[in-house]
Amino acid sequence: MLKDIIDNNENYQPGLSIDCVIFGFHDNQLKVLLIKVERANKWSLPGGFIPVDQDIDTAAITVLNSRTGVDGVFLRQFATFGKVDRNKQHFDKKTLEYLKIEEAKGKWLMRRFVTIGYYALVDFSKILPNPANRHEIVEWIDHKEVPELILDHREILDKALDTLRIELNLMPIGYNLLPEKFTIPELQKLYETILDKKLDRRNFLRKITNIGILTKLDEKKSNVAHKAPNLYSFDKEKYDEVLKNGLNQGW
Amino acid sequence: MLKDIIDNNENYQPGLSIDCVIFGFHDNQLKVLLIKVERANKWSLPGGFIPVDQDIDTAAITVLNSRTGVDGVFLRQFATFGKVDRNKQHFDKKTLEYLKIEEAKGKWLMRRFVTIGYYALVDFSKILPNPANRHEIVEWIDHKEVPELILDHREILDKALDTLRIELNLMPIGYNLLPEKFTIPELQKLYETILDKKLDRRNFLRKITNIGILTKLDEKKSNVAHKAPNLYSFDKEKYDEVLKNGLNQGW
DNA sequence: TCATTAATGTGTTATTATGACGCAATGTAC
DNA sequence: GTACATTGCGTCATAATAACACATTAATGA
Structure with a gap:
């Protein structure tokens, strides 16, 4: 893996990487897919390098796909991070030794890196977190409980969430985060979780249905306490149309 | 210049550049600062490379500052462009010969480049376009008349304008594009130019004043045909506050 | 069985924001 | 002076939003 890349580092863009913030939604919580390598004591975002013969968007899809197995999902570039010392001393000599990387080749890793941030919205239920190898742990972690x-x-993750919050006002969200059939309260919880604030049930219903992207199904959710809520699905055609044209016109 | 960078290319991030879309406003037109080198037949955005010991934001400021002489203006990263072949055959052998760059060193330039896009809003009247050398032309060009x-x-420029249009709905614009004292009709023309659509005079006044970022001055514009419009200035404190918190809450 | 409870579904009202105008005021040009 | 273009201020109908009341539903347990 990493060693293969280092050994063939001339096939990759030097000093440039990709990091993906992969969001999922489960149990009314916004989850983030994080990775921990055996030896490390901190978690990290799934990332990767950019083959010289691949578009950066393609490289991002590869990163996402390799960890989640899904494709065709919502994936968007949101910012590029390039502080001089952002990866200072990340790969020290000891780590290189541990990874059995020669010092000469290790220099490729030790140089200053700029990273391009992408965020993805995926259907939690369809994802089986997929470790790249047996030394790696991949896990969904509640975004409120993300460790160091x-x-x-951390800055990249925060910026991704900020971007998602802003884009919530510009486009519909949910198609990639919820199962095919869902209830309005579930959709509302998703919005509330992303925005980190309570919304009025009745006003939410009116606003979300007025957008015209929902199809009310002739079916109720089963096995629930209390009154069974109606099931809805997205009208993909209208959803994509609104996605393209945006929600609010503003001026 | 370019030759200095190539000769010391180990001091710069390889395969990574910065391009700036610098917007100004003059004669009720949105202008873009473009560059043409003597030998080239096409115009280009002002750009530069990233010293290994500089944050990318700092490098962007350097690019902007070197062409316009201003600093402390609005400058924002908006996207990173990384199609595989985006700079294919841009520097060919002939060009390298012309620039007196050895073929070995020229390879640094010929590799695949990813570029980080920034856009800036500057006060047209304060800018003296500043060629980096005598082989270079720097000019303000109407955004509707940008040549090839x-x-x-072109894609970078379009994306910058798209971003600006979206951000117009999220934050106040004008502080960096207009002189200190301006009229409401001038501000409206700015909005109309950016959005490329007509706005109702009276509704615009109401909406823009309701934001609470304008100070009505006890002064009218002089030397104008017809009724003299009142002068306004931005209340910088409130302007910055709205900039930080955003205009629309949406949900 | 049936009241309790905690949800969902639907409707109402007051307030605010928006879009589409009317009309008077101002200052230049003739 | 009058014509004219532009600014400044206001009105009105409509739409969007926020806050809230009440009926409906289904599981629960006395």
Whole structure:
């Protein structure tokens, strides 16, 4: 893996990487897919390098796909991070020794790196977190309980969430985060979780249905306490149309 | 210049550049600062490389500052462009010969480049376009009359304008694009130019004043045909506050 | 069985924001 | 002076939003 890349580092863009913030939604919680390598004591965002013969968007899809197995999902570039010392001393001599990387080749890793941030929205239920190898742990972690991350990954994660919050006002969200059939309260919880604030049930219903991207199904959710809520699905055609044109016109 | 960078290319991030879309406003037109080198037949965005010991934001400021002489202006990263072939065959052998760059060193330039896009809003009246050398032309060009650009610079420019249009709905714009004292009709023209659509005079006044970022001055614009419009200035404190918190809450 | 409870579904009202205008005021040009 | 273009201020109908009341539903347990 990493060693293969180092050994063939001329096939990759030097000093440039990709990090993905992969969001999922489960148990009314916003989850983030994080990775921990055996030896490390901190978690990190799934990332990767950019083959010289691949578009950066393609490289991002590869990163996402290798960890989640899904493709065709919502994936968007949101920012590029390039503080001078952002990866200072990340790969020290000891780590290189441990990874059995020659010092000469290790220099490729030790140089200053700029990273391009992407965020993805995926259907939690369809994902089986997929470790790249047996030395790696991949896990969904509640975004409110994210532990200390390596480098500036915390900053990257925060910026991704900020972007998602802003984009919530510009486009519909949910198609990639919820199962095919869902209830309005579930969709509302998703919005509330992302925005980290309570919304009025009745006003939410009116606003979300007025957008015209929902199809009310002739079916109720089963096995629930209390009144069974109606099931809905997204009208993909209208959803994509709104995605393209945006929600609010503003001026 | 370029030759100095190539000769000391180990001091710069390889395969990574910065391009700036610098917007100004003059004669009720949105202008873009473009560059043409003597030998080239196409215009390009002002750009530069990233010293290994500089944050990318700092490098962007350097690019902007070197062409316009101003600093402390609005400068924002908006996207990173990394199609595989975006700079394919941009520097060919002939060009390298012309620039008196040895073939070995020229390889640094010929590799695949990813570029980070920044856009800036500057006060047209305060800027003296500043060529980096005598082989270079720097000019303000009406955004509606931008000629063919090199590489994917057209795409970069379009994306910058798209971003600006979206951000117009999220934050106040004008502080960096207009002189200190301005009239409401001038501000409206700015909005209309950016959005490329007509706005109702009276509704615009109401909406823009309701934001609470304008100070009505006890002064009218002089030397104008017809009724003299009142002068306004931005209340910087409130302006910055709204900039930070955003305009629309949406949900 | 049936009241309790905690959800969902639907509707109402007051307030605010928006879009589409009317009209008077101002200052230049003739 | 009058014509004219532009600014400044206001009105009105409509739409969007926030706050809230009440009926409905289904599981629970006395």
